[in-house]
Amino acid sequence: MTATVSETKQEQKIDLAKLEDVLFHYRGFRGALIPVLQKAQHAYGYLPRPVIERIGESLKLHVSDIYGVITFYSQFRLKPQGKYVIRVCRGTACHVKGSQTIAEKISEKLGIELGETTVDLNFTAEEVACVGACGMAPVMTINEETYGLMTVGKATEAIDGYLEKAGSNLHKE
Ligand code: FES
Incomplete structure (x- = not known):
């Protein structure tokens, strides 16, 4: 079997700068989590841990609660997807x-x-x-x-x- 993408490799070189515009756009919005996750996934192709942590910090939410939302909705991915x-x-x-x-x-x-x-x-x-x-x-x-x-x-x-x-x-x- 071919090796699959490891956690370590996935989380290398995550540029958080492109998340800042999204967070700025949704600042102060109630119920911003889902649209922020959607935009973040669109930007990164999936939701890497550093991105989730930054979202939690910005929206003042626990990372575990964000993971709860991500795993509830099948539209969200925690691993990169192939082309x-x-x-x-x-x-x-x-x-x-x-x-x-x-x-x-x-x-x-x-x-x-x-x-x-x-x-x-x-x-x-x-x-x-x-x-x-x-x-x-x-x-x-x-x-x-x-x-x-x-x-x-x-x-x-x-x-x-x-x-x-x-x-x-x-x-x-
Ligand atoms: S069971 Fe309906 S398309 Fe496969």
């Missing part, structure tokens, strides 16, 4: 049509478990609940693109295309 996010649907219709084998192929091709990001930050693999395209089960998505009636062969082909695009040296065999 290409590959999602395999694990809803019932897709499960029945063999999404497990697609999920296994994705993991194998990228050298990571679902829920992880490759160390080159090119790919994140995730499983998701029904994406609303059950008629095309099993379904996989790569960023905004939806791939239906997937087979292991089609998944391999699609991922190979993105590996090529990313110039990635991950598992191409």
